[in-house]
Amino acid sequence: MGRIVQKFGGTSVGSVERIQNVAKRIIHEVDAGNEVVVVVSAMGKTTDELVKLATSISHNPSKREMDMLLTTGEQITIALLTMALHQEGYKAQSLTGWQAGIQTEDAFSNARILDIDSKRISDLLKDGHIVVVAGFQGLIPETKDIATLGRGGSDTTAVALAAALNADRCDIYTDVTGVYTTDPRVVNSARKLPSISYDEMLEMANLGAGVLHPRAVEFAKNYSITLEVRSSMSEERGTLVEEEVSMEQNLMVRGLAFEGNITKITVSSVPNEIHALAELFTILASNGINVDIIIQNVLNEEKTNISFSIESNSLSATQEVLAAHQAKLGFESISYEQGLAKVSIVGSGMISNPGVAAKMFKALSDQEIMIKMVSTSEIKVSTVVKQEDMIKSIETLHDVFELDARVPVQNT
Amino acid sequence: MGRIVQKFGGTSVGSVERIQNVAKRIIHEVDAGNEVVVVVSAMGKTTDELVKLATSISHNPSKREMDMLLTTGEQITIALLTMALHQEGYKAQSLTGWQAGIQTEDAFSNARILDIDSKRISDLLKDGHIVVVAGFQGLIPETKDIATLGRGGSDTTAVALAAALNADRCDIYTDVTGVYTTDPRVVNSARKLPSISYDEMLEMANLGAGVLHPRAVEFAKNYSITLEVRSSMSEERGTLVEEEVSMEQNLMVRGLAFEGNITKITVSSVPNEIHALAELFTILASNGINVDIIIQNVLNEEKTNISFSIESNSLSATQEVLAAHQAKLGFESISYEQGLAKVSIVGSGMISNPGVAAKMFKALSDQEIMIKMVSTSEIKVSTVVKQEDMIKSIETLHDVFELDARVPVQNT
Structure with a gap:
């Protein structure tokens, strides 16, 4: 007998019929002798509808x-x-978040879980409850x-509960059958991965793969909880997210992630002082603006240009915040370029392969795709390109890195 | 500077525009220098929609x-x-019920408020919050x-908060402009009452006037809280519900209440034992069946007939419950008559006027309206008639007791 946490997303509980279907999924695990804790999101479009009501007022x-x-959605x-x-x-x-003992930091809309007092859940499990x-x-x-907990917070709830309850498994049911080399709706030859490491998943998630919330993956990594991402609509096995990726350990590039609606901001002629960079991004962060890629280009000993990418819908907020702090930051001007997209390759095999980034750049330039920004980590290379080049970039890279191959590609 | 509790029902907050209108109502009192606590119901049809979802599952x-x-409705x-x-x-x-310190008995769907820890509200008021x-x-x-708290529970919340917070006033905003002599949608000459006593309101509410929940009126009576029932859509003054009804103190009949969809059940040949009556109605109550009028008619020393009225939609439940307990209760048979309605006259002046009931019966019999059941209290006489006679009964009684008169009718 095991202890399982199952998480069902908004699509999986989007109607009465789907909720009844989810009940059967849960019962399947209970009948197999498991203790089951279920975490659910709001039904389908409920959250969007509530947001619409709110924005019609303010x-x-x-x-x-x-x-x-918004918390009424999950309560329903x-x-x-x-x-x-x-x-x-x-x-x-059923238990609301506060009834389940989930304690967060003192922050709204994007709070982190600080602790879970799981006594009430444990008592209910002991008493034979789902x-x-x-x-x-x-x-x-x-x-x-x-x-x-902010976007994707239900994933985090599930993983945090799995950790607090010492669960044997945490199954994340979603509307896709697993984690793919890239979005199968965009690239036909996209292939489902049997497993992926936490770090790779993290890079994929951060880059907009959208299957699992990055915070949930971090949590799972910290507590060594094996996740399975799978579909609530089919019996098919999903993708395991775990530390040891046995079969495809040395795969150079495991997947492609991409994300549209990026805007590049350039802040020109910032005084080239030791605190300038910290000051700029502290101000942006404290105003809730998520900055992704950052590039600094020193002009001379006194001045530097700083570019960074943001989600396009943060543009006006970013401009306001920067304008309000122009005197303090001492820059000369701001410029921006909208209509951009980010395309990234991810794979832990990259660590020992310095030529991977070069191969990526060459593949894109062969297609006359202009790279606007570049950012790299140990297991990821991100490029910013024009939105209109995004799909072509992904198709090209999926092909070049042979991600549709059934037999894993070894280091080349 | 006073302290006011305002309650807005589901219709008053039924849309974004109405919510904005309610905000203006509240601000009006705040600008006048008052501390304001607002109690709201779920928006319009939200509760019905949630109930529909639930019943589609179970x-x-x-x-x-x-x-x-259901509590998500008010939270929204x-x-x-x-x-x-x-x-x-x-x-x-905003505060949910549990955040506002509202503690109930250990019962679902129809719990009574046991206590209110109003510290959080008081602190917020002190800090200048609505x-x-x-x-x-x-x-x-x-x-x-x-x-x-069950049906009409928001009224009870408002009155209980008014008591706990020592409020100067409790204003109940609803979709009607006050308490009328009878339903103005049915009787054209129905007249708005400037004031009504708690007991009269209680009889009116219990009898289906539907404006204020009886539990809220009881609460208001116990804590001597003056209520004003008024419309959120107009500036018109409403009806005061208070102990001293100054202007129309001795009005014999203050209003008419009525209610359709009544079924009369007769349980025949129940053993005429001292516990029989208690046993029968204890079983019905413990099965959640609301019984209204009860009539016992002793046949002989050994047997008695018991008749009572219920809401027609409780008929099948009532039959099931009685059938399941036939052996225990020892009765011979059950019969029922559907398609009935209750029509009542209410007025504290009735206490000293023994002829009022007789005048009512005569008025109905003059119209060839058959009275099926009668029940009386100190300030009320209820009759059960055929549903098809309901409107005629009300019109007749409204006329006979001169309820449309602008000058209050004195004891006659």
Whole structure:
């Protein structure tokens, strides 16, 4: 008998029929003798509808009130799913984030889980219940306010609960059958990976693969929890996310990630002082602007240009924040380029292969694709290209790195 | 500077525009220098939609899970209304039932408020906030489960908060402009009452006037809280519900209440034992069947007939419960008559006027309306008639007791 945490995303619980289907998935594990804790997201488009209501009242709604609003979505799902389990004759109880003992830092809309007091869940499991927990939410212990974990927070809830409860497995049910070499909706020959390492998954997730939230992957890595990403609509095995990737250990490039709607900002003639860079990005961070790639280009001893990429919908906020701090930061001007996209190759085999980046650049330039920015890590190379070149870039790289090959490509 | 509790029902917060309108109502009182606590219901049809979701999964959903589900409705409203107040530039914070310190008994779907720890609200008021509280819900302290207060529970929340916070006023905003002599949609000459006593309101509410929940009126009576029932759509003054009804103190009949879809059940030849009556109605109550009028008719020393009225949609449940307990209760047979309605006259002046009931019966019999059951209290006479006679009964009684008169009718 094992202890399993199962997480079902918004699409998997998007209708009454799907909730009933999810109940059967859960029961399958219970009948096999397992203790099961289930984490669910809000049904389908519920969150979007709530956001729409809020923005029709205020363009900049209070984050506390947004969290108050959005957490109702998961609360609806846990109640309905628990009713579906009762209907099948199983003992089950729903718990909101605060009831499940999920404690977060004192921050709204994007809080981190600090601790989980799992006693209530453990007691319910001991008593033979299936426990159905609202994902994406927790309680700030000091203020007794409800906080959300931000985008993809239900994944984090599931992994954190798996860690707190010493679960044997954490299954992430989603609307895709696993993690692919790249998005199969874009590249026909995209191939499902049987397994992927935490770090690779992290790079894929951060780069917009969208299957698993990066914070959840970090959590899983820290607590060595094996995740399985799989579909709630099929019986097919998914992709294991774990430390040891046995079969394709040395695969040079495991996958491609990409992300549109990128804007490149250039802040010109910043004083070339030791604190300049820190100051600039501290101000942006404290205003909630997510910066991705950063490039610094020193002009001379006194001045430097700094470029960075942001999501395009943060552009006006970024401009406002920078303008408000122009005197303090001392730069001359800001320019930006919209309509960009990021295309990245990911693979732990890259560490020992210095030629991988060069191969990528050459493949793109052979297709007359202009590279606007480059950023590299040990297991990833990201390039920023024009949005209109994004698909061609992915197809080219998928082909060049032979990601559709059934037999893993070894270091070349 | 006063302290005011305002309650807005589901229709008053039924859309974004109405929520914005409600915000203006609140601000009006704040600008006048008052501390304001607001209690809101779920938006318009939200509760019905949630109930529909639940019943599509289970015909008999767990009460705990129903409460988990339904309390999201009010949580959505408090967040949106608070955003609307922020948008107008006012400090405001939303609180769920458990955050507002509302503690209920250990019961789901129809829990009573046991206590309110109002510290959090008081602190927020002191800090200059408008406090927006989710109606209809509270926390069971022992189990940390969410419980609802049952139908009309938001009224009770408002009145209980008014008591706990020593509020100067409790304004109940609804979709009608006040309490009428009878339903103005049915009787054209129905007249709005400037005031009504708690007891009269209680009889009106119990009899289906539907404006204020009886539990809320009882609460208001116990704590001597003056309520004003008024419309959120107009500036018109409403109806005061208070102990001293100054202007129309001795009005014999203040209003008419009525309610359709009544079924009369007759349980025949029950053993005429001292515990029989208690046993029968204990069994019905413990199965959640609301019984209204009860008539016992002793046949002989050994047997008695018992008749009672229920809501027609409880008929099959009532039959099942009685059939299951036939051996225990020892009765011979059950019969029922559907398609009935209850019509009642209410007025504290009735206490000293023994002829009122007779006048009512005569007025109905003059119209050839057959009275099926009668029940009386100190300030009320209820009759059960055929559903098809309901409207004619009301019109007749409204006329006979001169309820459309502008000058209050004195004892005659």
